[in-house]
Amino acid sequence: MDTLKRKSYKIGNNHSPVYISEDSAAFVKTWRHHIGSHKTRNVFVLLDENVEKSCPDILNLFFNEVNSKLYVKRMSGGEKLKTWNHASEICDELSALKADRSWVMVSIGGGTLSDLVGFTASIYKRGISCVFLPTSLMAMIDASIGGKNALNQGILKNQIGTYYFSEFIFVYPPFLQSLDKSELKSGYAELIKHALLHSSKSLWNKVLKQGIGVLPDMKMLADAIRVKMKIVQQDPFEKHQRLFLNFGHSFGHAIESYYNDSGQRITHGEAVAMGMQFALFLSAELELIRVEAANGFQMYIHKEFPFPKNLKFNDFLPYLHHDKKILHGKHRIILFKGFGHFTVEYLDIKKLEETYDLFIKGIA
Amino acid sequence: MDTLKRKSYKIGNNHSPVYISEDSAAFVKTWRHHIGSHKTRNVFVLLDENVEKSCPDILNLFFNEVNSKLYVKRMSGGEKLKTWNHASEICDELSALKADRSWVMVSIGGGTLSDLVGFTASIYKRGISCVFLPTSLMAMIDASIGGKNALNQGILKNQIGTYYFSEFIFVYPPFLQSLDKSELKSGYAELIKHALLHSSKSLWNKVLKQGIGVLPDMKMLADAIRVKMKIVQQDPFEKHQRLFLNFGHSFGHAIESYYNDSGQRITHGEAVAMGMQFALFLSAELELIRVEAANGFQMYIHKEFPFPKNLKFNDFLPYLHHDKKILHGKHRIILFKGFGHFTVEYLDIKKLEETYDLFIKGIA
Numbered sequence: 001m002d003t004l005k006r007k008s009y010k011i012g013n014n015h016s017p018v019y020i021s022e023d024s025a026a027f028v029k030t031w032r033h034h035i036g037s038h039k040t041r042n043v044f045v046l047l048d049e050n051v052e053k054s055c056p057d058i059l060n061l062f063f064n065e066v067n068s069k070l071y072v073k074r075m076s077g078g079e080k081l082k083t084w085n086h087a088s089e090i091c092d093e094l095s096a097l098k099a100d101r102s103w104v105m106v107s108i109g110g111g112t113l114s115d116l117v118g119f120t121a122s123i124y125k126r127g128i129s130c131v132f133l134p135t136s137l138m139a140m141i142d143a144s145i146g147g148k149n150a151l152n153q154g155i156l157k158n159q160i161g162t163y164y165f166s167e168f169i170f171v172y173p174p175f176l177q178s179l180d181k182s183e184l185k186s187g188y189a190e191l192i193k194h195a196l197l198h199s200s201k202s203l204w205n206k207v208l209k210q211g212i213g214v215l216p217d218m219k220m221l222a223d224a225i226r227v228k229m230k231i232v233q234q235d236p237f238e239k240h241q242r243l244f245l246n247f248g249h250s251f252g253h254a255i256e257s258y259y260n261d262s263g264q265r266i267t268h269g270e271a272v273a274m275g276m277q278f279a280l281f282l283s284a285e286l287e288l289i290r291v292e293a294a295n296g297f298q299m300y301i302h303k304e305f306p307f308p309k310n311l312k313f314n315d316f317l318p319y320l321h322h323d324k325k326i327l328h329g330k331h332r333i334i335l336f337k338g339f340g341h342f343t344v345e346y347l348d349i350k351k352l353e354e355t356y357d358l359f360i361k362g363i364a
Numbered sequence: 365m366d367t368l369k370r371k372s373y374k375i376g377n378n379h380s381p382v383y384i385s386e387d388s389a390a391f392v393k394t395w396r397h398h399i400g401s402h403k404t405r406n407v408f409v410l411l412d413e414n415v416e417k418s419c420p421d422i423l424n425l426f427f428n429e430v431n432s433k434l435y436v437k438r439m440s441g442g443e444k445l446k447t448w449n450h451a452s453e454i455c456d457e458l459s460a461l462k463a464d465r466s467w468v469m470v471s472i473g474g475g476t477l478s479d480l481v482g483f484t485a486s487i488y489k490r491g492i493s494c495v496f497l498p499t500s501l502m503a504m505i506d507a508s509i510g511g512k513n514a515l516n517q518g519i520l521k522n523q524i525g526t527y528y529f530s531e532f533i534f535v536y537p538p539f540l541q542s543l544d545k546s547e548l549k550s551g552y553a554e555l556i557k558h559a560l561l562h563s564s565k566s567l568w569n570k571v572l573k574q575g576i577g578v579l580p581d582m583k584m585l586a587d588a589i590r591v592k593m594k595i596v597q598q599d600p601f602e603k604h605q606r607l608f609l610n611f612g613h614s615f616g617h618a619i620e621s622y623y624n625d626s627g628q629r630i631t632h633g634e635a636v637a638m639g640m641q642f643a644l645f646l647s648a649e650l651e652l653i654r655v656e657a658a659n660g661f662q663m664y665i666h667k668e669f670p671f672p673k674n675l676k677f678n679d680f681l682p683y684l685h686h687d688k689k690i691l692h693g694k695h696r697i698i699l700f701k702g703f704g705h706f707t708v709e710y711l712d713i714k715k716l717e718e719t720y721d722l723f724i725k726g727i728a
Contacts, residue, residue, distance in 0.1 A: 040692040084452050088517075091524060095517055098685055102692055123487075126512065126525045148490065153459055160455055161490045162526060321462050328404040328466055 009222045012229045016165040018145060020173065020218055020225070027133075027170050028065040034167045035129065041102050043068045044094060046117050048077040048109030051135045054178035058108065062133065068104075071097060079260070081112045082151045084160070090120045104129045104167070110136035110183075111143025111268075115161075118149030122164035130166045135175040137187025137216065138269060141194060141224040144169050146232040146242075155261050156322045157253050163237060171225070176215055185304070186269025188212045191220075192301060193247055193276060194227040199340030203227070212304045244342040247334040248276030254319035255311070261319075273305030281359040282352075283335040288343060294336070302363070309364045313356045317349070373586045376593045380529040382509060384537065384582055384589070391497075391534050392429040398531045399493065405466050407432045408458060410481050412441040412473030415499045418542035422472065426497065432468075435461060443624070445476045446515045448524070454484045468493045468531070474500035474547075475507025475632075479525075482513030486528035494530045499539040501551025501580070502633060505558060505588040508533050510596040510606075519625050520686045521617050527601060535589070540579055549668070550633025552576045555584075556665060557611055557640060558591040563704030567591070576668045608706040611698040612640030618683035619675070625683075637669035645723040646716075647699040652707060658700070666727070673728045677720045681713070 008021035019030050035041060043066070045059070052058055052074065063070055073093065075081060094103070105128060107117035114132045121130035134144040150161035176184065188207070195204040203223050210216070216224075228245065235242040252268075252275030259266045277298045284294035323331065330346035337343055372385035383394050399405060407430070409423070416422055416438065427434055437457065439445060458467070469492060471481035478496045485494035498508040514525035540548065552571070559568040567587050574580070580588075592609065599606040616632075616639030623630045641662050648658035687695065694710035701707055 038692070084448060088448050091517055095520055095523055095686060100692075123524050123526055125523060126514070126527060150490070153455055156459055159459055159489060160487050162487055163490060322459060328402070328464070 020171040111139040122162040142190040186267035189269030189273040194224040251275035254316040257319040258316040384535040475503040486526040506554040550631035553633030553637040558588040615639035618680040621683040622680040
């Protein structure tokens with residue numbers, strides 16, 4: 001792996017900040033600052049075994065200089081991780097190790113692993129410390145940041161979860177080199193969303209210029225992370241502007257659940273990209289943004305993440321009913337008004353269905 | 365039930381206050397104030413079926429005037445409620461009902477039911493509102509207050525849990541009339557603890573005068589609740605003085621787990637009362653309080669809750685190892701220095717064992 005020393009970044013205040021560095025020694029320094037150097041703080045690492053395959057020396061790389069006893073559990077990342085059973089299994093293992101509240105849990109993997117670790121850390125003995133080392137683009141710029149974790153409940157995505165902040169997040173860009181194309185692309189969907197949330201066009205233009213699926217540089221990672229971090233710090237418990245981070249996600253989650261449930265695997269990013277396309281169309285329909293502008297964004301996303309012409313509203317409707325953003329029976333939809341400008345509308349199914357029919361005609 | 369109109373109490377600020385009233389109409393008023401009067405806020409009630417047996421009209425009594433659709437699940441209170449499986453089952457039922465974040469969960473029962481409801485409300489869709497109607501003395505003055513909830517993990521008590529505050533707690537003293545003697549007595553163990561935590565002797569003297577196991581009046585309930593509420597408000601996440609509320613509980617939980625695991629059911633209160641006796645003895649041994657004073661408190665508790673002479677340190681030692689108050693391998697023990705004055709000491713097993721041997725000789 002490339003460990004050229006470049007600039008490193010710290011984003012956020014001392015409450016759950018994100019560090020970006022290509023130097024693993026910076027991790028040890030960060031660990032000592034946030035966790036301390038006590039031998040007595042044992043560490044329980046959840047390690048994605050696929051990450052270890054592409055970087056076999058990974059534990060040494062980060063923990064050789066950390067003065068703690070390490071317990072390592074290897075798991076294979078993916079949505080199937082996010083179950084009660086896995087959380088319960090980890091609690092059992094912690095109990096068997098007589099883990100007390102001084103222990104630290106670490107996740108080295110993608111967003112599904114940090115979801116599992118964050119949730120488990122939040123409930124074991126009413127909360128122990130955790131640290132995230134995200135290894136996918138999606139986890140680096142989105143999933144690992146902001147204290148939201150979740151488990152799935154059967155086929156329903158993210159029905160269970162808590163708000164619980166990790167001590168810090170350490171983003172090590174060399175991990176991105178071992179991602180396969182589809183994983184990297186999946187992360188770009190969230191990057192596009194962050195670009196739309198950015199108050200200037202700069203991040204969007206950078207994505208356009210660079211193209212989707214190319215390894216992002218540290219500056220681009222830092223810009224995307226700053227967008228999320230700023231919103232989370234202003235509204236940690238999702239009462240107001242944090243809702244905007246769900247842009248494309250109501251439809252995205254429903255579409256993702258539908259496809260996965262019917263055996264056609266799609267990535268989270270693909271689903272979110274589809275959701276954003278419909279949300280952009282809807283924003284124009286409701287005259288929140290000019291049709292031409294919405295169309296431009298929508299078509300750019302469509303080019304990289306083609307919306308399936310044969311997807312019917314009724315296919316994903318049942319999953320929409322379980323969206324966490326339903327309030328009093330109306331669907332809370334995030335709509336786009338321009339860079340950094342979003343709004344929340346409560347829409348009923350009929351309006352959504354009518355607009356979807358127009359949208360899909362436009363695609364076909 | 366007696367519904368004479370006496371004075372009612374509100375304890376705490378608007379964040380999770382406790383109301384005490386013998387008038388069920390006051391509940392409706394409180395509900396409207398904290399929850400609102402929207403028809404669209406559906407209510408999922410967890411109701412202890414034994415409470416319903418002694419008060420068959422209970423749902424009408426409280427919810428007849430509440431303008432919401434009610435879903436009721438009846439369960440039987442007790443430690444066996446506090447499992448992952450029950451929490452998961454309730455989440456499944458909420459999902460099946462398409463419950464959104466506007467729903468409110470209500471617990472009508474003892475501390476085990478409010479633990480289950482509090483935990484489940486805290487994780488379902490990352491948190492929905494909950495309200496507690498405690499029906500046991502222990503739940504009224506202790507378990508339902510302060511936002512701590514817990515599940516057991518196999519034989520290990522309270523290993524899993526979150527901090528999550530209910531919207532409000534409504535204490536309806538007529539419930540106490542249908543408690544059996546042992547349940548009422550169990551609650552008195554926590555009342556004694558609160559009396560020791562009170563900065564004046566007044567609550568202790570009242571307990572002495574009235575005797576353990578007698579129905580407490582509203583003033584006594586209010587005094588005990590105020591003690592807990594004050595401490596919780598100063599230190600919600602148990603960093604400092606809230607630790608003192610665990611007085612007697614490290615030993616108590618271990619003793620309770622040991623007895624229940626070996627098939628000899630004892631109440632939580634009996635276990636805590638035993639734990640307090642040893643903790644008082646330990647406080648004198650460490651010269652934090654005069655031997656005569658500690659002895660006086662200890663003997664009074666022993667009279668009502670006899671400490672079993674044949675209980676060996678090694679019997680409950682294995683359970684002590686799983687106490688949440690262990691840090692860096694040392695046992696964090698709460699010790700008594702005088703009314704309202706406590707301290708935390710970190711003691712190793714050897715010291716605890718030696719002192720226990722002296723203690724048990726004194727009992728025999």
